Amino acid sequence: MRTYFRRLDTPLPESEQIGVIKDNLAPYYKSKVFCDTFSSVAELRAKCRLLEDMKRECSNHVNPSASASGSVHPDLCYRVRFTEAKVGEVMSGTVDPEPSNTPKIDEAYFRPMPGDTRPFLTVSILGKECKGLLDSGAMCSLISGYAFRTLAMHGASLETSERTPLIITANGSQSAATGWTCLLVEYKNLTHRIKFLVVEDVKTPLIFGIEFWKTFNIGKEILKFIEVHSLTDQNFVESGTLQGSTDLTSEQIEQLNIRIEKFK
Template identity: 25%
Template sequence: MEVEPRRSRVTFSTTPAVISSSPDHATAESNSGREHSNVLNRRPDNASTPSINRYIPRTSEHFSSNLRYREAMDSATSLANGLQRVQVTPTAHHGGFSDSYDQTASKPISVSKWDVHFDGKGSVFNFLERLEELRVSRGATKAQLLRAAAELFRGDALIWYRSFIKDKVYSWDELVVRLKSAFLPYHHEREIWNEIKRRTQGNPEPVLVYIAVMENYFNRLSRKPDEGERVQLIRERLLPYLQMHLASQCVREPIQSIEDLVRACRNLEETYLHTRNIPPPPTNHRNLLEPTLDERPYLDIKILGREVKALLDSGASKTIAGHAGWKLLRELGLKLFTESKATHCTVANNQSCEIVGRYNVPIQLIDRVRVIEVLVVPEVNHSLILGVDFWVDMGLVPNLRKACWTFDSDEPCVNINSVLSKEGLTKEQQLKLDSIIDTYFDKIGNQLGRTSLIEHQIIVDSEPIKQ
C-alpha cells in the first residue's frame, strides 16, 4: 500500500504577522530523493500558543529536509511583517482624492459647529476665505471638507449642490472652481479691476488697513499681478503726503516689495500723527528771529528729520544750497541731478556763480511738508537760502515788520470793531449776522441802557487838538 505524500500549506495575513501551516498536511523528502510519509508528533489541541516549530521530525534522517522547511518559514515570516508595514493610499473610482490615507482623513467632521454657510446671496470670496481659515486651524483635510459639503450650503446654494455637485465632483478644488463659476458675476474680474483703480486711501484710514484691503482685491483675481506691479498700484493711490515722502525716500531706499511699502508708510504715518499732536503755539504768529546781531530773517525747518536754519530771501527766485548745505544733502543720501537748463545764476552782489546740480528736497515747516527743487551753488556762503518758490509752495506769508509769519490757510483774528458793513460777507454770513442782531436788539428794547464792559472818560478842561 503506497502512501501519497502530503503537502503543507502556508497562508499569510496582513494583520500582525501570523504564519500557520495546515495540520493535516506535511511533506518531507529524503536525501536519496525517495518520498516518505512524514510522521509528526503533534501537541495536544489545548496547547496554549501555536508555534512555527509545531511540527518536529521524529527521526534524524529527515534533519536536512526539516532545515529547509524552517528556512522557508523564516522567509515567510519576514514577508508577512513587511506587508504589515506597507502604507495604503486609497484611490477613488472617479478622479481620486489627493489626500494621503491616514486615520484622521477617514474621520467625519462636523462643519455645522463652524457657523459658516453660503446661501448663494452673500460674497463667495468671503465664504471661501473664512472656510479655508477654519479648515487650517481645525486641522481638517480637503477630503473631509468635501464629504461634509452638504452642511455648508443653504437655500439656492444647497439646491445647486444637490443638482450639480453631489456624487458628481470628487475633489474640493473642483467644487471651489464650480462654485465661483456658478455664483460670481459674469464680469467679476473687470469689476474687481475697476474697484482697484477707484479705491484710494481715505483721510482717516490707517495705511496698514488700506494696503490690506488692496491685497485682498488682488487675491480675488484669477491672475494675481506680480509684487512690483501691486506696489506701484498701491503707491499711486496713497494719501498725498505719503506719496511725497515716498518719492524722496525711494532715492535712498528703493521700495521693491509690499513689506517694504508697509514699513516705510507706517514710519511716515507715525511721524505725521506725532506732529499733528504737537500743541500749537499760543498765538497765530511764529517768530522769525532769535536774539542775535544778524537782523536778516531766518526760519527753522527740517529736512528728513535734520534741523536746519535757513535764510528767507525775497530777492531769490529759487531756493539755493551753499557748500555747507550741499554737504548736508549728500549726508542725507539724496540724489543729485546734474542735468539742468541753467548752468549759472546771479547772486545779490551781482556775481555769476556756477550751478553744479539740483536736488528734490522734502522740507518740513511745522506740520507742513513740501518737495522743493534746490539748486546747488557751492560759492554761496549760506547753507540754505529759501527763495520765493519756497514761499509760494509752502503757503508762507512773512511779516517782516513784526518779524513773524503765518500760513496762508490760517484764519486771522479780526477785531469786532473792524466789521463796519456787510460788504464782503457771504449770503450765509449775512443771514447769521441779521439773526444775531434781531435776537439781541429785541432784548434791549427801545430805551438805551448802560454797559459796565467799557469805561468812557470825558475831559472837559483839555486843550483843543491842533489840526
C-alpha cells in the first residue's frame, strides 16, 4: 500500500490512508479492526501484527494427551468438536468422530425452524451463508448469543459500553443486550456493515431490523410478493375473511356489540 500511496500525484492524508488500508484487509483482520479508530498507519499496522500473532498461536495449538498424564489438567483442556473443526484457520486439535451427515455449524444455527412460515432472507456474513428473519417492526438488527459465538470463531468481535441497551419485544418482554457487533453482510453483490445488538436469550439466530431494510433497499422487493385486491363490502364477507353476524350465537353477538360500542 505504501507504493500505491507514493504513486499518487497528490499526497493522501494519513486518515484517508487508514480508511483505504482497512477496506483492503483480509476478512479476518477487517472484522477485527473496522470498528476501531486509529491515529496513524503505524498504529493500525501494530494492531494487525498483534492479531496475526494471536491467529498464529491459535493455529499452532495442540491439545495435550490425557491418557499419558496422571493429573486432571489435560482432561479439562479444550477439545475441538466435529462441527467446530471446520474453522481450520482459528483452531486445531483432535476431532470427535461423528457421522458424515452431521450438519455444519452454520447450517445448524442459521436456518429457520421446521414449519416456520415467517420471511427469512439468505445473506453471507464473513463468507458464511446465514438466514435471518425480516422484521419490519424491529428498530435494530439482533443476533442471539449462541449465533454470535458461532460467528466469533470466524472473526466476529463483541463491543460493549457502560450503558446496556434494553430490548422490548412485541409481547412486552424485556431483554438486555450484552453488547453489539458490526458485521459485513453481503446480499445480491452488495456489501454493507450492519450493527447487530447481541441478545443472549433471543430464539431467532438473526433478526434484520428496519435499518437493514433501508441499507439494502429491500422494501420494494418485498412488496412485489404481496397481492393487493380491490374488495367491496359484499365480496369482503364472501371471501371468507369475515364471518357474517347472522351465523353468530346470541352470546357472540352480545360480545360483538360491546366491542363495537368501545370504538364509536
